[in-house]
Amino acid sequence: MKGIVFNVLQEFVEQNVSYIAWDNAISTLSLPSNGVYISADNYNDEELFSLVGYFCEHLTLEPSVLVRQFGEFLFASLIEMAPAEAQNATDLRTFLNMVEHLIHVEVLKLYHDANLPSFDYPKANDNELIMIYRSPRKLCFLSEGLILSAAKHFKEQVKVTQSQCMHQGADCCQIHVEFL
Amino acid sequence: MSNESDAQIKALENILKREREARKKVEKKLETFSREIYESNEQLRAQTAQAEDKQTQLSFLTGLAAETWKKDNFTEIISNYLERCSDFLFYPVCVFLQLEVDYKVNYLQIVQSKNIDNPTYQTVNNKAIIHLFSQLDGFKLRDAFQQSPESQLLNLTNYMDNTMKVTKLPFCFLYAVPLYYLQQSGENNIGLACFFYRDDKNISINKLQTIESSRSTLTLAIERKRADKKLQRQIKELEEINNTLEKTQQQLVETEKLASLGMLSAGVAHEINNPVGYVKSNLETMQEYLESLKRVLTPLNNQDTLDQKALLDLWEKEEGQFLLNDSESILSSSLTGLERIKEIVSALRAFSRMDNHDLEPVDINVIIKNALKMLQNELKYDYEILTELRADKQILGSEGQLQQVLINLLVNAKHAMPMGGKITISSYADKARVVVKVKDEGCGISPENLKDIFNPFFTTKPPGEGTGLGLSISYSILKQHHAKVDVNSEIDSGTEFTMSFFAFE
Numbered sequence: 074m075k076g077i078v079f080n081v082l083q084e085f086v087e088q089n090v091s092y093i094a095w096d097n098a099i100s101t102l103s104l105p106s107n108g109v110y111i112s113a114d115n116y117n118d119e120e121l122f123s124l125v126g127y128f129c130e131h132l133t134l135e136p137s138v139l140v141r142q143f144g145e146f147l148f149a150s151l152i153e154m155a156p157a158e159a160q161n162a163t164d165l166r167t168f169l170n171m172v173e174h175l176i177h178v179e180v181l182k183l184y185h186d187a188n189l190p191s192f193d194y195p196k197a198n199d200n201e202l203i204m205i206y207r208s209p210r211k212l213c214f215l216s217e218g219l220i221l222s223a224a225k226h227f228k229e230q231v232k233v234t235q236s237q238c239m240h241q242g243a244d245c246c247q248i249h250v251e252f253l
Numbered sequence: 254m255s256n257e258s259d260a261q262i263k264a265l266e267n268i269l270k271r272e273r274e275a276r277k278k279v280e281k282k283l284e285t286f287s288r289e290i291y292e293s294n295e296q297l298r299a300q301t302a303q304a305e306d307k308q309t310q311l312s313f314l315t316g317l318a319a320e321t322w323k324k325d326n327f328t329e330i331i332s333n334y335l336e337r338c339s340d341f342l343f344y345p346v347c348v349f350l351q352l353e354v355d356y357k358v359n360y361l362q363i364v365q366s367k368n369i370d371n372p373t374y375q376t377v378n379n380k381a382i383i384h385l386f387s388q389l390d391g392f393k394l395r396d397a398f399q400q401s402p403e404s405q406l407l408n409l410t411n412y413m414d415n416t417m418k419v420t421k422l423p424f425c426f427l428y429a430v431p432l433y434y435l436q437q438s439g440e441n442n443i444g445l446a447c448f449f450y451r452d453d454k455n456i457s458i459n460k461l462q463t464i465e466s467s468r469s470t471l472t473l474a475i476e477r478k479r480a481d482k483k484l485q486r487q488i489k490e491l492e493e494i495n496n497t498l499e500k501t502q503q504q505l506v507e508t509e510k511l512a513s514l515g516m517l518s519a520g521v522a523h524e525i526n527n528p529v530g531y532v533k534s535n536l537e538t539m540q541e542y543l544e545s546l547k548r549v550l551t552p553l554n555n556q557d558t559l560d561q562k563a564l565l566d567l568w569e570k571e572e573g574q575f576l577l578n579d580s581e582s583i584l585s586s587s588l589t590g591l592e593r594i595k596e597i598v599s600a601l602r603a604f605s606r607m608d609n610h611d612l613e614p615v616d617i618n619v620i621i622k623n624a625l626k627m628l629q630n631e632l633k634y635d636y637e638i639l640t641e642l643r644a645d646k647q648i649l650g651s652e653g654q655l656q657q658v659l660i661n662l663l664v665n666a667k668h669a670m671p672m673g674g675k676i677t678i679s680s681y682a683d684k685a686r687v688v689v690k691v692k693d694e695g696c697g698i699s700p701e702n703l704k705d706i707f708n709p710f711f712t713t714k715p716p717g718e719g720t721g722l723g724l725s726i727s728y729s730i731l732k733q734h735h736a737k738v739d740v741n742s743e744i745d746s747g748t749e750f751t752m753s754f755f756a757f758e
């Protein structure tokens with residue numbers, strides 16, 4: 074996982090919980106990085122999961138809830154890095170289609186060692202988009218949060234659900250984005 | 254409250270510490286990045302320089318090759334090579350020399366840069382260079398190239414003649430390129446292009462390698478020029494041989510003519526002697542007649558004693574009437590005799606005129622008649638000569654030479670019929686051509702001999718009787734007249750020569 078994700082997570086905790094909470098987490102977990110994150114460097118995915126686990130325990134939150142909220146928070150940082158074509162997309166559907174085919178492709182140009190998920194877009198009807206998520210990191214809830222924020226960005230109303238999930242033993246997650 | 258803010262400050266301090274550490278890491282990363290960028294930039298620059306180097310080397314090689322093949326001679330090839338190399342190598346002093354078999358250094362060509370603005374320009378006056386060469390150790394140099402026949406970068410001090418107390422050298426290094434090895438009495442003369450350097454600052458091994466790569470082109474071009482020169486020499490020699498041959502042939506024509514003149518002279522002498530004899534005896538008779546007429550007519554001198562009767566008696570006695578009549582026929586026969594002599598002599602003169610072979614408009618019929626006159630004595634007894642001379646156009650030719658050809662053919666016709674026979678000579682105009690035929694009814698020529706009859710020295714006559722040159726010379730004369738020659742022959746029934754000339758119009 075790229076350092077930028079940890080940087081944003083730190084901001085997320087600092088703003089929504091406290092500096093102390095973040096410092097306590099880093100001080101307690103004794104992570105290989107010692108909590109020093111550079112946005113462009115890669116860090117062990119386990120560090121992210123440890124941090125998430127720590128905060129879920131201390132805040133008594135479900136990981137899915139925490140990760141989704143973090144996704145919503147993360148979007149603001151990511152959209153700034155996105156190519157102009159994606160930022161200026163006409164609507165949410167167009168933008169979401171660009172994630173796999175343009176946005177993450179550009180990410181790979183910038184960080185050739187980035188670990189990205191893969192998205193498939195099976196046929197769906199007019200008021201729905203299905204995104205099939207695959208990743209060993211099983212961060213489907215991060216996707217949900219990102220999508221929700223993206224909808225706000227494009228001033229669209231959506232409902233995001235999953236008809237199947239890797240956390241339920243499926244081999245991929247089916248994220249349904251319903252345009253309201 | 255204070256506890257809480259202490260904890261807050263502690264947390265912020267920790268966060269700040271990590272932040273700083275992260276910044277340091279980022280800065281270090283940045284440094285590494287910029288070093289990497291610098292290095293890859295350097296690499297790029299080096300690669301560009303290398304590519305440019307390759308480019309100049311390539312353009313040097315191709316330019317040199319193109320120019321070299323265009324040069325006319327050896328000296329130009331060498332000068333061009335030295336000039337090109339001088340530019341390419343950044344103006345060392347360039348010299349061409351030949352290392353002789355006897356270890357002497359010979360044949361110098363010196364090229365110094367014309368580009369005086371160039372900082373690496375080296376001037377050394379030619380005298381100094383020639384002096385330097387007088388001090389070179391030819392033996393050691395030869396040895397170096399006998400060991401390895403390729404270009405070599407030599408430390409000059411090692412190749413100076415130690416016996417000569419060489420003072421300070423104007424150069425340190427010599428790049429020597431052997432352009433040819435020319436065999437002379439088992440050893441080689443070595444042609445060396447030499448590039449002199451004051452120090453090693455301007456020496457680029459890459460460029461010297463390029464010079465070495467260009468060597469084969471030069472070697473090839475020089476070899477080719479040598480071969481060309483040799484070829485030209487051979488062509489000239491051939492031309493000279495051809496000239497001599499032509500002269501010799503000319504002489505042969507004359508010799509053959511003299512030979513036939515010799516053969517003809519007895520007959521011609523007889524032809525002339527005969528009329529001379531009878532003209533002489535005619536004149537003697539005329540002398541006697543004149544005596545008789547004098548006796549008859551003398552009394553007429555004295556009018557007083559003139560006795561007509563006695564005069565008439567004397568006239569009768571001396572047969573005056575007969576004397577007058579006979580004188581008339583004697584004189585006219587003498588005139589005829591003299592006319593014949595005159596004709597023969599003029600035919601002979603045309604034949605023997607050696608110098609004038611210019612082609613001029615001639616009447617072939619006249620030439621045929623003259624030839625027959627020359628041969629009258631040869632042919633008059635057992636040979637019947639039929640002439641059908643109908644050609645009404647002139648041809649361009651040499652009278653003497655054509656007469657020689659006709660005499661040769663007629664004599665051959667006679668020899669083909671030793672017991673006598675009929676010879677037919679005809680001439681006629683056929684469109685733009687004038688055709689002459691000489692035909693005998695003799696023994697004929699066998700097909701295997703027929704192909705040889707125009708060859709020099711071919712003869713079927715016994716040794717000592719024919720030169721074997723007659724027909725070949727006739728043939729070459731006819732060739733010079735641009736005449737077409739045909740022979741039709743059948744054993745035991747005869748031979749016909751046909752000559753076809755361009756009519757002169």
Ligand code: HEM
Nearest residue numbers: 074075151152154155187188189190208210212216219220
């Ligand atoms: C709604 C749109 C998007 C979705 C659903 C999405 C989804 C994800 C997810 C799920 C991950 C976590 C890695 C994984 O699951 O294996 C991820 C990583 C990432 N995404 Fe996106 N993304 C979105 C838009 C963007 C945008 C606009 C950018 C900006 C350029 C971006 C850049 C990144 C980067 C840099 C990573 C981290 C890669 C790594 O850690 O090696 N994404 N994305």
